[in-house]
Amino acid sequence: MKNILIVDDDSELRVNLSEILSKKGYHTDEASTGIEAIDKATAKKFDVMLLDLMMPKMSGMDALAEIRKRSPGTKVIMLTAFATVDNAVKAIKKGASDYISKPFKIEDLDAIIRRALEESRFEEGIKKLDMDFTLSSLTNSIRRKVIKLLHQNRGLHLMEITKALDIEDHTKVVFHLKNLKESGIIEQDKEKSYFLTKEGEKTLECMKILENYLSR
Amino acid sequence: MKNILIVDDDSELRVNLSEILSKKGYHTDEASTGIEAIDKATAKKFDVMLLDLMMPKMSGMDALAEIRKRSPGTKVIMLTAFATVDNAVKAIKKGASDYISKPFKIEDLDAIIRRALEESRFEEGIKKLDMDFTLSSLTNSIRRKVIKLLHQNRGLHLMEITKALDIEDHTKVVFHLKNLKESGIIEQDKEKSYFLTKEGEKTLECMKILENYLSR
């Protein structure tokens, strides 16, 4: 069950929200100040925190900064009675997941919570298998070159690839082609010429993104 | 001199803005559509892009996504005639640096541009990463987990990491930590606790990009 911490100085709102979210299947806790929120979040792992922007003593914005530092895994959704673009921009840049103005429809809030949970699920890294496969294709520089080559000229024969890469032993190329074939990155037509699959194009795209990112 | 690309379908605004910013000491270019912006940004490196949200054909939001992918170094500031909290949240989450509504005072825009440049100056300090190095760090799933872990909680000790990853033999973890240290992805302070370097954060960013891409 997912843990949600509700942080607001308005106790009525806290209790109401708590009840509604419990019915929706979440486990909820409450805090009435920024300090209390920080303490509770430090002591226990929350998946999501609903954080009021306007609170006496410590503002929600300051609390947000501290919480992002101490509990980076917790997704923070900001609540506010007076939504402004400026504050929204600031909050998101400080690491909030979303920003919703009070009063809100409970369905809207629920949708936002779901989205935040989706993000954290994503960050946990469920897509490990694909990742391993793709990365192990990309780690080898010969394979990277093959992928690029086949993207540039679709449908090359073994010896054409071998010569293009300036490799003496063609069986070395065969080894990597086999590897790429097994990963579903390339295929062969009946004329024995190799070409990228859809997956292959996607892998190439990954490579480009990485190169782009790394070359800065 | 810093390069700024002004993207808006309103040519009057482009010309005005271009003139004002030139006087302020920036070098400016113009684009009237999202497609043109993407092309220009791909061809030449811009430090900052001013991107209108509402444009015919490709929306600024879609252009933003594409530009973040292709030119991750360029800071994007969104302009819009109708500022809404929702759009601001969306834009910032997609990687925009800021969000300003038209009409704006030129001093405000200048302040925002300066802030964006400040951000990129900070990011410039990061060393370029080598593809082979980065990929070989990422291929191993233990190392990937360590990177994620150290991103979430900055400054962990050996045994904390070992327990968090649920590994019996701590020397196995030592092996991978050493590897990461040699690649410049993590460092250790005098209290022996490990944390990500700037390059490490960047590597994590790569990982996220890949995951993001692969999970679609």
Place this chain on the structure above:
DNA sequence: GTGTTTTGTGAAGAAAAATTCACAGATCGA
């Protein structure tokens, strides 16, 4: 101090990845 936990080293071995080589069927051009 004395035992315990933490943080590591370095060597040995296992496992995985990559290379090299001997060989062979298929195909192509004459």
Place this chain on the structure above:
DNA sequence: TCGATCTGTGAATTTTTCTTCACAAAACAC
């Protein structure tokens, strides 16, 4: 048909990567 080239297999070997283990200094707990 005959030699040459292309395409590939499978086994042996090397190289790289990862794991395991024995051991030890340093910090910490009592």
